[in-house]
Amino acid sequence: MKNRFLFFLFLLFNSSLAFSQITTDRPDQTESALVLSLGQIQIESGISFENSQSNINTLFRIGIIEGIEIRLNSNYLINDELSFMKKSSFSDFEVGAKFKIFNKTSKNTKVAFLSHLSIPTANEVFSNNAYGLLSRVNVSHDLNSESQIGYNIGYNKYEKMDGKFIYTIVYGRNLGSFGVFFEIFGDESKNNSNINFDSGITYLLDNKKQLDISIGKGLNNDMLYVSGGISINID
Numbered sequence: 538m539k540n541r542f543l544f545f546l547f548l549l550f551n552s553s554l555a556f557s558q559i560t561t562d563r564p565d566q567t568e569s570a571l572v573l574s575l576g577q578i579q580i581e582s583g584i585s586f587e588n589s590q591s592n593i594n595t596l597f598r599i600g601i602i603e604g605i606e607i608r609l610n611s612n613y614l615i616n617d618e619l620s621f622m623k624k625s626s627f628s629d630f631e632v633g634a635k636f637k638i639f640n641k642t643s644k645n646t647k648v649a650f651l652s653h654l655s656i657p658t659a660n661e662v663f664s665n666n667a668y669g670l671l672s673r674v675n676v677s678h679d680l681n682s683e684s685q686i687g688y689n690i691g692y693n694k695y696e697k698m699d700g701k702f703i704y705t706i707v708y709g710r711n712l713g714s715f716g717v718f719f720e721i722f723g724d725e726s727k728n729n730s731n732i733n734f735d736s737g738i739t740y741l742l743d744n745k746k747q748l749d750i751s752i753g754k755g756l757n758n759d760m761l762y763v764s765g766g767i768s769i770n771i772d
Contacts, residue, residue: 561768562596564737564749566722567687567705570647570677572637573600576772583749583766591615594766604637610653614663626663631655631671645679655695669695673703684710699727714741718751732756737764745770 560571563581573579577600584593593613600606610631616624633653640647655669673691680686687707694700707720716739723732737751750765 559770564751565720567707568675570649570675573606578771581768585762585764587762589617608633628659628663647677649675667696701726
């Protein structure tokens with residue numbers, strides 16, 4: 538796992554070097570409260586390595602009218618432990634939208650609502666085998682020109698399964714061409730409770746591109762992952 542991740546970072550950091558900034562929904566678990574403007578397209582993609590499984594995630598975001606963006610989210614999973622069948626496949630696709638609720642520069646606060654429909658499109662072993670509705674409220678507060686806190690509160694529900702309450706809170710700081718974040722996130726369901734920590738760095742390329750690396754660890758579970766990615770904005 539370590540060698541694959543280092544190789545991926547090597548490819549990322551041999552890209553062109555210029556500086557600007559875009560707001561993305563990765564690499565942290567907190568979805569931003571910013572909604573893309575009309576006509577904007579943003580592609581946010583990365584790979585994460587967790588124990589015996591790798592996940593290539595790609596999120597397409599498109600601003601369709603002011604205050605609303607549509608989204609398509611996909612994950613391609615590679616599981617080294619599946620010896621008796623296909624080891625890799627797309628998981629269930631998610632389609633959804635993000636809606637601006639509140640965005641007042643004078644108040645330094647943004648609020649948005651986000652919801653995805655999970656469609657059971659994958660092979661059985663990679664699928665939830667049920668439709669699901671994944672929703673959350675996204676809030677962000679600018680503390681000053683260089684730092685921000687954000688948090689999400691949400692609820693995920695699949696057919697014939699217990700619902701899951703989710704929560705995140707993140708602190709981010711701009712350090713010129715770099716940014717850093719520290720985050721607590723978790724979920725609560727009827728029979729399970731997980732709380733996790735992650736942290737990462739973003740690196741600003743030209744005004745349309747951003748690289749990221751991050752690492753996450755379970756605080757009351759054995760989850761551990763490392764991740765790297767790139768995001769591209771298209772006007």
